[in-house]
């Protein structure tokens with residue numbers, strides 16, 4: 001590969017790469033297979049193998065391209081077929097068995113199999129096919145605005161040429177030629193971008209601190225230690241568009257005056273690490289990293305550092321200690337990393353998404369970016385939607401959209417006709433919000449005001465079958481196990497809080513325990529060294545605030561209304577709703593259900609072990625969760 | 638800058654050398670199977686650190702194993718999807734009861750190690766666990782008993 005010596009070289013390469021990409025995505029025949037971690041987990045490797053076998057058997061040499069995650073993880077494996085001049089059609093939930101049929105019908109006979117098709121991509125020039133939704137109209141994508149995720153699932157993440165074809169590294173070329181470092185920082189400040197790692201600090205202001213700090217060399221660091229349960233936004237970006245992160249970091253390095261950067265990625269993301277390393281090597285070959293980038297006097301080197309399984313390393317001072325090869329323990333701030341970071345030098349730490357958005361801001365301008373979203377939370381928010389929701393996956397929506405729109409329009413609502421109960425944002429350090437809060441706009445300030453936090457983008461939806469005490473206990477178990485143990489409030493406080501919650505879910509709680517929760521939480525928030533300890537009580541406090549009656553039912557009535565906490569409820573069959581279909585009898589593992597066919601059945605409470613199998617299979621909702629000794633209301637007695 | 642001198646023993650001229658510690662520990666663990674005294678000493682020599690410094694750092698991170706592992710490493714997923722379908726804790730408790738060890742421990746015969754891990758990317762077929770490199774999905778107390786019995790006999 002030739003080294004790109006200046007902006008014109010890059011422009012030339014872009015023209016030829018664009019033509020090649022067009023050949024592939026518009027004028028040629030290509031098969032795209034989603035090979036992110038979610039795709040692979042759903043069986044994409046087997047599907048890819050089946051595609052290869054089928055092509056070989058038919059002597060076809062159609063190009064196969066692996067792409068990253070396009071966001072609709074619930075529908076993986078995804079296979080797209082592109083025919084010359086035709087729209088690119090996505091097939092969802094593809095199995096190896098479906099492959100011969102798809103290739104025969106679509107690729108050879110050019111007949112789209114509409115019943116399997118998920119959506120079509122018209123790609124600007126390709127014509128649209130009747131009777132197929134386009135991605136823009138698809139309910140999952142309609143309300144989305146994709147900036148950080150714009151290339152995910154669209155281009156081959158292992159090809160720098162494809163990234164360049166979609167205007168990649170153009171922002172970097174622009175700034176090294178046209179802007180000095182203060183211009184870049186001003187643009188960043190004007191855009192209003194707030195860091196996407198959780199705290200929401202203004203990125204431009206952070207860069208400025210670091211730029212003005214004394215000390216050399218300076219460092220730019222990318223925080224890719226994403227460790228929240230249920231969160232995979234950063235992973236998808238690293239796997240699907242690694243060059244965007246690299247370009248963003250190079251821009252930050254130029255603004256700050258840093259010759260060197262590190263990407264700290266958690267070890268559980270081997271595919272992301274591999275793709276990052278590949279992307280860095282490619283950028284080097286083109287001279288987009290290294291000495292005198294694009295003929296300017298700006299030089300920048302980038303390395304990947306792998307974590308070793310410690311959630312607290314996501315905290316910036318702990319992360320820096322870990323890069324230095326030490327125990328990943330946080331230290332008190334100030335001094336902030338911008339003043340004294342890696343090896344005591346000024347260092348700028350940002351999240352993966354913050355960097356991935358940066359090139360777009362430089363290219364399209366601060367005004368464009370700040371026109372999206374709300375005045376105080378500009379741009380878009382990326383969320384990993386998980387839990388009891390129809391369309392699990394990765395989404396990017398404009399800030400200010402309501403929770404209801406995300407959950408019901410984009411997310412498709414709650415599966416199996418169940419009721420929405422709560423949504424947790426901010427992961428194990430965030431909080432949950434109840435049904436009354438569904439119209440809260442999603443932005444940094446509104447979410448905090450409502451009692452949750454923006455966090456770095458996990459959004460977990462739970463239905464009526466989730467016990468909120470147990471749900472809070474899950475996050476608490478996670479967070480307290482991750483305490484590094486350096487400070488007492490976090491280490492002891494977390495353990496004590498966990499003991500109290502465990503007492504309640506075991507049916508041994510007292511009303512004083514609720515005061516105890518508040519007391520310990522306050523002590524932890526005020527006394528802990530880093531945000532891990534300060535925020536650990538968050539989920540408990542939020543659930544106690546919004547679901548206090550559930551805590552009280554556990555304590556006063558020994559009743560878990562969600563039917564989760566062992567020994568605190570019974571299952572009963574509502575005779576009026578039971579048609580006697582017998583499904584529950586088959587499902588029961590302890591022969592506790594009896595009844596004549598077509599007659600209401602009954603559960604023998606002395607034999608029932610509360611495994612919930614009957615509750616899960618009953619389609620009519622005839623099995624109810626009751627207090628252990630249901631007090632019969634007077635009117636009916 | 639003053640900090641640097643205080644924190645690094647005189648043997649380390651360049652603190653950057655220490656930043657290779659985590660990577661070195663991964664390599665050593667792969668070669669030795671676990672990080673015993675030999676492995677620790679070797680890493681320490683290579684990077685100009687004391688064995689104490691190496692061990693103290695390694696013990697902070699869950700990925701580094703300072704005890705030998707059992708022949709079968711049973712890793713139970715404690716991720717969110719597994720939790721939401723009622724997995725995680727009951728599954729961990731069940732395995733622990735069957736093997737008579739606590740999470741993080743190895744059976745006295747050196748056959749089994751029980752570990753708790755985060756999402757195994759098998760959320761669609763949760764609850765999940767992994768035995769060495771093999772994924773086992775849709776786990777129930779019954780099929781755990783079968784699995785353990787099978788492994789015991791091998």
Ligand SMILES: Cc1cc2nc3c(=O)[nH]c(=O)nc-3n(C[C@H](O)[C@H](O)[C@H](O)COP(=O)(O)O)c2cc1C
Nearest residue numbers: 195196197223225226314315316350351354531532
């Ligand atoms: C316990 C803990 C874990 C964190 N984990 C992450 C993480 O995984 N990714 C991340 O970007 N920030 C994480 N943060 C926030 C970082 O400390 C830091 O604020 C962030 O990386 C700054 O980037 P931003 O300005 O782009 O948001 C974590 C903070 C704490 C206290």
Ligand code: FES
Nearest residue numbers: 716718719757759
């Ligand atoms: S949560 Fe267990 S496999 Fe994902």
